[in-house]
Amino acid sequence: MTAEDQRLKENRLGEVDWYKWGPYLSERQWGTVREDYSSDGNAWNYFPHDHARSRTYRWGEDGLGGITDNHNLLCFALALWNGKDPILKERLFGLTNSEGNHGEDVKEYYFYLDSTPTHSYMKYLYKYPQAEFPYDDLVETNRDRNRYELEYEL
Numbered sequence: 001m002t003a004e005d006q007r008l009k010e011n012r013l014g015e016v017d018w019y020k021w022g023p024y025l026s027e028r029q030w031g032t033v034r035e036d037y038s039s040d041g042n043a044w045n046y047f048p049h050d051h052a053r054s055r056t057y058r059w060g061e062d063g064l065g066g067i068t069d070n071h072n073l074l075c076f077a078l079a080l081w082n083g084k085d086p087i088l089k090e091r092l093f094g095l096t097n098s099e100g101n102h103g104e105d106v107k108e109y110y111f112y113l114d115s116t117p118t119h120s121y122m123k124y125l126y127k128y129p130q131a132e133f134p135y136d137d138l139v140e141t142n143r144d145r146n147r148y149e150l151e152y153e154l
Contacts, residue, residue, distance in 0.1 A: 007118045018118035025066030025075050028092045028106055029057060044096035044104065053087055062091050064110070065124040084132040093135060101145040107138050107154060129154075 001009075011018040029035065035057060036043035047055070052062075061068070063077020080089040094106035109127035116122075134154070141152040 004116050004118065004120065007116075007120055011118065018120065020070055021067055022070070022119040023065075023067055023112070023115070023122060023124075024070060024072060025068045025077060026060055026062040027110075028094060029060050029062040035059060044098060048096050048099070049091075049093055052091055064089065064091065064126055067119075067122075078126070080126075080128050082128060082130055082132075084130075086132075089128060089133070093133065093138070095139060095142055098143075099139050100142050100151065101147055101149060102151050105142075105151060109154065 007016070007018050010016040029052075035047050038046035060072055061075045061077075063075065064080070066075060066077030068075040077090065082089075092106050092108045092110070094108070095104060097103050111125045112123075113125055114121070114123040138152060138154075145152060
């Protein structure tokens with residue numbers, strides 16, 4: 001029996017709650033209907049990414065490579081800064097429906113590489129540019145394209 005098999009057995013028998021912690025944190029919650037308090041029901045324009053860094057979520061949280069308990073009460077995630085960006089990098093950047101020429105779209109490079117079923121081991125890769133992240137360029141260029149043109153990516 002492998003160590004992971006043993007952990008799964010302990011979880012099944014209720015000896016140890018191996019599912020208590022895991023990658024249950026949302027990758028991207030800003031602009032979702034869960035946080036829409038707008039008067040017209042337009043969650044995307046009411047809560048764009050630019051607001052996400054300075055507003056508190058009522059119904060959840062998001063983050064880069066984050067982990068949380070199974071009730072989303074205590075959340076941990078990375079905060080990065082390349083020394084050039086005007087903000088800390090705490091959540092994925094993306095476009096809202098009205099900003100993207102093909103609807104909402106996350107404009108990042110990140111990968112979930114590996115994980116055991118109990119999340120006792122997890123491997124995540126986030127590619128953060130060493131130059132200033134092109135927030136404005138991504139928004140402006142995608143907004144200017146029509147739906148027949150390709151999306152503008154990093």
